[in-house]
Amino acid sequence: MRTNLKVVDNSGAKRVMCIQALKGKKGARLGDTIIASVKEAQPRGKVKKGEVVYCVVVRAAMPRGRCDGSEIKFDDNAVVLVNKQGEPIGTRVFGPVPHELRKKKLVKILTLAEHIA
Amino acid sequence: MRLEKCWFCSSTIYPGHGIQFVRNDCTVFKFCRSKCHKNFKMKRNPRKVRWTKKYRELHNKDLARDTVFEFERKRQRPERYDRNLVENTLKAMKKIDDIRVSRRERFWLNRMKVKKIKERKEDLKELEQGIDLVKAPLAFQEDSTLTIPNAKKMKVVITKPDEESHQMEE
Numbered sequence: 001m002r003t004n005l006k007v008v009d010n011s012g013a014k015r016v017m018c019i020q021a022l023k024g025k026k027g028a029r030l031g032d033t034i035i036a037s038v039k040e041a042q043p044r045g046k047v048k049k050g051e052v053v054y055c056v057v058v059r060a061a062m063p064r065g066r067c068d069g070s071e072i073k074f075d076d077n078a079v080v081l082v083n084k085q086g087e088p089i090g091t092r093v094f095g096p097v098p099h100e101l102r103k104k105k106l107v108k109i110l111t112l113a114e115h116i117a
Numbered sequence: 118m119r120l121e122k123c124w125f126c127s128s129t130i131y132p133g134h135g136i137q138f139v140r141n142d143c144t145v146f147k148f149c150r151s152k153c154h155k156n157f158k159m160k161r162n163p164r165k166v167r168w169t170k171k172y173r174e175l176h177n178k179d180l181a182r183d184t185v186f187e188f189e190r191k192r193q194r195p196e197r198y199d200r201n202l203v204e205n206t207l208k209a210m211k212k213i214d215d216i217r218v219s220r221r222e223r224f225w226l227n228r229m230k231v232k233k234i235k236e237r238k239e240d241l242k243e244l245e246q247g248i249d250l251v252k253a254p255l256a257f258q259e260d261s262t263l264t265i266p267n268a269k270k271m272k273v274v275i276t277k278p279d280e281e282s283h284q285m286e287e
Contacts, residue, residue: 059139068118069133075141096143115143 005036005079008058009090009112012045013038016055016079030064030072031100032057033082046089047081055079056086056106058097058113072098072117080109088112125153125163127170180224185217 003018016036021028028034033056041049059074066072074096081089087108097113110116121130124146136154138146148154156166163169174181196202 059141063136070130070135070137072137072139074139095141096139098139117137117139117143117145 003077004039005055005057005077007055007081008078008094009080009088010045010092011047011081011088011090013041013047013051013053013081015040016053016081019052028057029062030057030060030074030098031104031106033086034079036079053089054082054084056082056101056104056109058093058101058109059095064098064100074098074117082106082109121147123147123149123153125149125157125166125169178228180221183220185213185220188213 005016005018007013007016015038017039018028018034018036020035022033022035024032033054036053036055038047038049038051038053041047047053056079057077058080059076059078061073061075061077063071063073078095080093083089086106091112093109093112094114096115096117097109099110099116101107101110118132120132121135122128123130123135125148128149130147130149135147135149136151138148138154138157140146146157148157156163163171164175166172170179173179
């Protein structure tokens with residue numbers, strides 16, 4: 001809630017604020033979907049400022065445990081805008097992306113990513 | 118399962134240990150424990166931190182360039198499975214491990230040899246200069262038969278303990 005996240009695709013939004021974490025009582029983590037409100041957007045983009053969108057968290061500064069026992073963490077908190085079915089709105093994704101998304105069946109984002117951590 | 122190397126100290130990271138940090142330029146840093154992770158966050162250069170492997174190899178404290186390490190390089194091309202190849206590789210791995218350990222030891226011994234020679238020199242010098250602590254200088258003047266013993270030719274006689282007394286105790 002109220003977390004400011006960076007948008008790393010070319011859907012038009014720049015900054016987004018989380019309104020609701022769809023799963024999890026304690027909040028969304030790496031790989032979860034959230035509902036967010038667009039706070040800052042590029043002038044000519046697919047989304048406008050003030051719109052309510054679904055997003056997937058692709059980078060989180062909080063370490064996330066992996067099933068082999070190690071932990072992974074990123075430099076910032078970043079998000080990719082997505083529609084209700086889980087398909088990305090944008091056509092490009094910037095920066096590294098975790099392979100936790102494969103388990104969540106968000107394969108499209110993985111194919112667009114430039115590096116899978 | 119893959120055994121990784123810690124970015125900071127170059128020790129192996131076994132499964133279940135450590136933290137992976139991915140920077141936004143897609144460089145991945147793996148750390149074996151929080152000590153290395155915290156040093157990284159402090160922006161310390163591992164080449165300047167004395168206990169890391171990178172420092173030791175840079176300053177010739179540890180064996181750095183040897184053909185034994187060529188075996189550990191990561192290969193990009195996967196090999197087609199061949200049972201004989203796997204068997205031979207496993208045998209070779211054990212042997213290479215032994216060779217690597219022995220070469221490292223030899224390198225260390227060679228490095229430490231210099232110290233022994235230096236110590237001996239210093240000891241001789243101390244014997245010459247500090248003989249006053251053992252025998253008073255006046256004693257040398259009065260009795261000319263007393264001489265500073267030649268350290269190289271000095272022999273110490275070891276007296277064997279009485280064997281009879283031991284038998285009595287039984």
